[in-house]
Amino acid sequence: MILTQCAVCATELGLSLGKKCGRCSTRYCGPECQVQHWKEGGHDNICKKIKKAGGAEQYNANTKYTEAVAVAAKACAEDTKGQTCYICTQAVHWKTKEGLVRMCACRGTAGFAHVSCLAEQAKILVEEAEENNLDIKRKVQLNRWHSCSLCEQKYHGVVRCALGWACWKTYAGRPETDSTRLYAINQLGNGLSSADHNEDALSVRETQLALVRHLCPTDEESMLTTQSNLAIAYKKVGRLDQATRTRGGVYFGHLKLSGKEHKSTLIAASNYASGLMDLQHFEQAKSLLHKTMPVARRVLGESHALTLGMRRNYARALRKDPAATLDDVREAVTRLEDLERTARRVLGGTNPFVMGVEHEVEASRAALRRDGYWREETAPGDVSSLREAMEAMMSGDAK
Structure with a gap:
């Protein structure tokens, strides 16, 4: 990770707090930790080596x-x-x-x-x-x-x-x-994020945002991009509310700055929809994706990675919504099967996205097999057959 912590006690120092070793610039929260590192932490043996390396x-x-x-x-x-x-x-x-x-x-x-x-x-x-x-x-x-x-x-x-x-x-x-x-x-x-070193990635993203705010306070595009990356890091360490709030701010920021057809706006829309799904706000996610997927297809093309990602998220939202009908699950399976063929052709079979889509296809097919009859017989809003069965059980008439 980028060195933003005390080398001894790991106190967060940000960009400028604490002090540094005068020779090699190793960072400390104060003189006590510096002395301890020199006497007990072995810094006296590697200080010259660190300086020589830059x-x-x-x-x-x-x-x-x-x-x-x-x-x-x-x-x-x-x-x-x-x-x-x-x-x-x-x-x-x-x-x-x-x-x-x-x-x-x-x-x-x-x-x-x-x-x-x-x-x-x-x-x-x-x-x-x-x-x-x-x-x-x-x-x-x-x-x-x-x-x-x-x-x-x-x-x-x-x-x-x-x-x-x-x-x-x-x-x-x-x-x-x-x-x-x-x-x-x-x-x-x-x-770091790609290799799932999530805590280290979060530390780097926080440092990156602090640098952008310090060096480029009027560069809205850079600020929004950095906040988007930070939101991904929040999500990967389980801070889902914070991630989704950040993604929502980024999406509306890009929408205002660049318009609905800009690639950055489309990326932000896809990320925000993903965050909404993490919080199980499926209707909002489907509404946003239904509005932005046609724009992505027109601007970026059917085979672009962003378009593929939006298609996957829309199918997932269809299947995972607790209010999904049997037709919704069938549509999800159809969409995912088509997506798998396209993604495999573009990205190759070993790409993580392709393997993820394969998993989604199998999960959707399993949901269709498992829930198909139940969904046919007891559609959302129609619980009369369930009520009748329960009454029969309570009266002892159930066979």
């Missing part, structure tokens, strides 16, 4: 990156067996000795690479754009920190986490006001 933040990023790469390579070992990196053409990285990863939408023998090679490729492309003052190209090249250059789909899981640490490791030493450094913080948060 300071406490850089040292932490380097360490976490190495750990994350090892985890990613191990998780991908079975998939990458017998393959070589499409960048350096080696099976084992010549310098780091790390194994290969994939976790994108590439299939067959395509897309295998070392995290180090992916990171170096992204770093070089961004540097070239920066040296030539090509800001638009720089923004495109930054995508290499999270998306495969072959299939153009985002990495996921522990590979995304390793690339998040790679990105933060690369730019952590830049000035606080540097826009690429802010981008790197965001990528680290995305990576």
